[in-house]
Amino acid sequence: MAIRFSDAVNAIKHSDTGDILKLIAQPDMISFAGGLPAEESFPAEEIRKAAEVVLDGDAGKALQYGPSLGYEPLRESIAKRMNRIVKTNFTKDNILVTCGSQQGLDMLCRLFCNKGDTVLVEKPSYLGAITAFNLSGVNYVEIPGDGKGMIISELRKALETHTVRLIYVVTDFQNPTGITWSRERRQEFMDVVDEFEVPVIEDNPYGELRYEGEYLPSLNTFDTKGLVCSLGTFSKTFAPGFRLGWIAANPLFIEKCDLLKQNMDLSTAPFSQRICEAWLQNFDFDAHVQKIIKLYKSRRDAMLQAIDEFFPKEVSHTYPEGGLFIWCTLPEHLKSRDILKQCIERKVAFVPGEAFFTSEGNTNFFRLNYSCNDEATIRDGIKRIADVLKANLNK
Amino acid sequence: MAIRFSDAVNAIKHSDTGDILKLIAQPDMISFAGGLPAEESFPAEEIRKAAEVVLDGDAGKALQYGPSLGYEPLRESIAKRMNRIVKTNFTKDNILVTCGSQQGLDMLCRLFCNKGDTVLVEKPSYLGAITAFNLSGVNYVEIPGDGKGMIISELRKALETHTVRLIYVVTDFQNPTGITWSRERRQEFMDVVDEFEVPVIEDNPYGELRYEGEYLPSLNTFDTKGLVCSLGTFSKTFAPGFRLGWIAANPLFIEKCDLLKQNMDLSTAPFSQRICEAWLQNFDFDAHVQKIIKLYKSRRDAMLQAIDEFFPKEVSHTYPEGGLFIWCTLPEHLKSRDILKQCIERKVAFVPGEAFFTSEGNTNFFRLNYSCNDEATIRDGIKRIADVLKANLNK
Structure with missing residues (x-):
């Protein structure tokens, strides 16, 4: 053939x-x-009960097509939780529900990058992000860290010498290194990024799983220009079998992601989203x-x-x-x-x-x-x- | 900004x-x-019971990450049903489970098309397919029909004058026209397509919903070169709220789609797939x-x-x-x-x-x-x- x-x-x-x-x-x-x-x-037993709550409620709507942005009450719950844990100031208008974080990676690279564009990543960086970005045919600049986050002088040098279209970082317990960026480094990073006006993916799949010390604020909280797109997921705190994640970003970016989502797969499964929301409402997430x-x-x-x-x-x-x-x-x-x-x-x-x-x-x-x-x-x-x-x- | x-x-x-x-x-x-x-x-009440079957079984596996090709028993069920209804000769190795047919459209266009490539479509064609293909930056050739399917002389002329990378058709109760291709037209179409060796998407979301006459065979059954990729969905015969569809194609295409799927969203939700399969096993789909x-x-x-x-x-x-x-x-x-x-x-x-x-x-x-x-x-x-x-x- x-x-x-x-x-x-x-x-x-x-x-x-x-x-x-x-x-x-x-x-x-x-x-x-x-x-x-x-x-x-x-939480298998709780999920069984959450499924019953959904099917005892408006089963017709739960089993029908749903909005491409996601189920509104779930988007609200996500915004509220982010505000509490990572100190953002989001509403549902900042949230689009994805089929896991992996879809968020593909979607955001499609949003910002043409073939041949340059993406700036940490050295090393998350394998699944690199392979998702590869689908868009991008090139990479790698910036090393020093144990407290990306080295800012190297970041600046790269932004001065390359037209970077997208930055990808995992600031909390990074995959693969396990390293967490300090609060100061987050501030310094966003100062430089806001100067160059480059969109940032802040991927945070494990952030809630902190075994010591305090939760640190999202890069969003240091961002004066609405450049940061946070990726979150229920895979590590609820169950990966639902494939539920989200993009949290400024409403313009969310609106564009919504257009992509409509054409990529219409929406994340309404039934799964409603079970997750019913679980959040009826059980103790904390x-x-x-x-x-x-x-x-x-x-x-x-x-x-x-x-x-x-x-x-x-x-x-x-x-x-x-x-x-x-x-x-x-x-x-x-x-x-x-x-x-x-x-x-x-x-x-x-x-x-x-x-x-x-x-x-x-x-x-x-x-x-x-x-x-x-x-x-x-x-x-x-x-x-x-x-x-x-x-x-x-x- | x-x-x-x-x-x-x-x-x-x-x-x-x-x-x-x-x-x-x-x-x-x-x-x-x-x-x-x-x-x-x-079937809301049946879905409740199917969810119980899944959670009473191996809940850990149902709620965990799953294979990117999809849940194997569901892939087998899909192959068997297609073989019975549209006379294909498939096994699970021909099936990849998608987040609805819409994802199949995006995925197959990403599989075969670069920016600027030409896709051949019916005139008129399904709106959601066109907007999905647009994400890949392709151009179109439209071929009119005569009430029994695409006009073959027009198809041949187009394939002779354009480098067509992909063909998209809805042969059964087309969206938007409701028209169904005759058996003879399917044969004539595949004779020409096999001569030019162009991959075909046969989108069949409503095929089972036939109110008179007999089911007609899939384009796959006339295809001697493994070019046809069939898209199917549970949205019209089960419930759209699960976002469950599939691609049925030759194993080489499925292998490539699997690579795409891994990078696009890892897999379709294992929990949803298992509920659908439990429903198929425990209730009367026919x-x-x-x-x-x-x-x-x-x-x-x-x-x-x-x-x-x-x-x-x-x-x-x-x-x-x-x-x-x-x-x-x-x-x-x-x-x-x-x-x-x-x-x-x-x-x-x-x-x-x-x-x-x-x-x-x-x-x-x-x-x-x-x-x-x-x-x-x-x-x-x-x-x-x-x-x-x-x-x-x-x-």
């Missing part, structure tokens, strides 16, 4: 991540590779989040403790105050892919770091997830990785 | 359809403008479709009868064997937008035909929907339109 696919589809790189995922899908494998929420955290925090904090602590106990001192790691990930740095001569191969033989797995960069090289990093395994398994798995690391360092 | 949006977003035309929809949202308006399924046809057919057939008959009784003979109309729409043609000197304005004053509405064309002109058509109103209301509304038509013809 002589079919020609689009440039966007032809540019999707064959990644060996799929092959790795197959390898680590063995039942006796300890996997720190994924980023899934723990299934035991899903208490539920506290339960998840308790579960994951204990797992994070177990992993950090095991790393400190077993990992050789040549391997450094980040200290996440929340979220799902720890980022490890090997001495430069070690390749995390080689280490992974040996680890898989010992039935333990992680994600090599290269996938989180848009530049070549960067072969000596890996990401660990701690949300999906209990404490004993975490300790066992980290010990196995440590043994492989030691064997390679002593070669 | 000096924000520049993408070319795709800037190209979204301001349509006055939104304004019209607001006008006709008045409570005492008889609207034949929409295309919504009747809410009384949704009997449910028969109920909807009975409901809509009676409404179609009422509308056709009222048109024949009240409309002036200068206005011609199609005779749909199924689906939701009748297409009316005015004498060329009458503009359907002017007629609509007068109709709205008499509290009755339809969609002017221009929106369904990619070319200019075409001002003397309109579309009527009969699924959302009862028989008495249909008769009343058609009489009101007839009065306006007569007044304009007698001017």
Whole structure:
């Protein structure tokens, strides 16, 4: 067949991540590779009741087509919660409900970027964002961080030398590094961004899952020009199986996103949105989040403790105050892919770091997830990785 | 703010359809403008039980992230049903579950088209497809029909003179015309398409809703080169509130769509997919479709009868064997937008035909929907339109 696919589809790189995922899908494998929420955290019984509330109410409307912006009461609930947690000043007019954050990434890149445009990202950055942006055929500038957020002098230099159409950052417990930007850095960042007037995606999927310290304000609160588009999701605090996320931004951006949404898939499922809203109205979201925090904090602590106990001192790691990930740095001569191969033989797995960069090289990093395994398994798995690391360092 | 949006977003035309929809949202308006399924046809009580089945089963998996291709048992059910109804020979490997057909339209255009490419469509064609394709910045060739499907000589001429990257057709009870392609025309069409090797979207949202005659086979059954991508949906036979549709195509196309889906929104909601599959397994889909057919057939008959009784003979109309729409043609000197304005004053509405064309002109058509109103209301509304038509013809 002589079919020609689009440039966007032809540019999707064959990644060996799929092959790795197959390898680590063995039942006796300890996997720190994924980023899934723990299934035991899903409020299944409450969801059953919420579904009953929806079907006992206006079932006809819940099962019919709905507005492309989303279900209005849910949009209001999202705005109110953001205002409380990350100190924004939103109403429903700032909110569009998406099929998960991933759709928000695709949608916002389609909103701001033509093929060949430049997107500025953190170094490293979230893999799923990079692959979503790739569909629009964009190029990248990577800006490194210093443990407190993006390095502002590097950001300024990049904005002075490139026509940047979009900036993408994860300020809270970043995927993959687990790092959180300081309040001061948020302010400095927005000062520069507002000067250059570039739209920003602030992706915040784990923000509520903070295990110590205080919630920090959204970049929106430092933004004087309405440039920040925040992405949120119910996947980590409710359940990913509903595919419910949102874009929070100024009403002009939301209006444009609404046009995109109408043409992309009409709307996010009204039935799912109404169940989520019924759950928010009838159950205690705060208490539920506290339960998840308790579960994951204990797992994070177990992993950090095991790393400190077993990992050789040549391997450094980040200290996440929340979220799902720890980022490890090997001495430069070690390749995390080689280490992974040996680890898989010992039935333990992680994600090599290269996938989180848009530049070549960067072969000596890996990401660990701690949300999906209990404490004993975490300790066992980290010990196995440590043994492989030691064997390679002593070669 | 000096924000520049993408070319795709800037190209979204301001349509006055939104304004019209607001006008006709008045409570005492008889609207034949929409295309919504009747809410009384949704199996709400069965859906409640299906949700219980899902949550009593493996709730953890139902609420977790799921495979981007879709829930495997649902993909199997879709393949089996297509094989029975439209005589395809599919397995689950031919099926990817989408967030409604609208997402399938966006996805397939992104799969095959670059900016500036040419898409071949029927004249007229489905408005929602055109606006989805517009996001990819494509151009159009329109091919007229003769009441039995696309005119093959015109199709051949277009394929000889343009590099067509994608063809879009609705062969069963087309939106907007209600026309169904004959079996012979399907064969002739695929003979030409296979010769030129152009991918085809066969959009079939209403195919099961046939009120007389026999189901006709999918274009897939005449396709020797694996070019046909069929779009299906549960919106008209189950409930649109789940946003569940599918793409059925050869496994290579499905594999590419899977890559797109991963990057567009990870997957369609696993919870919704499992409820739909539980409903299919526990209830009688065939009997449910028969109920909807009975409901809509009676409404179609009422509308056709009222048109024949009240409309002036200068206005011609199609005779749909199924689906939701009748297409009316005015004498060329009458503009359907002017007629609509007068109709709205008499509290009755339809969609002017221009929106369904990619070319200019075409001002003397309109579309009527009969699924959302009862028989008495249909008769009343058609009489009101007839009065306006007569007044304009007698001017």
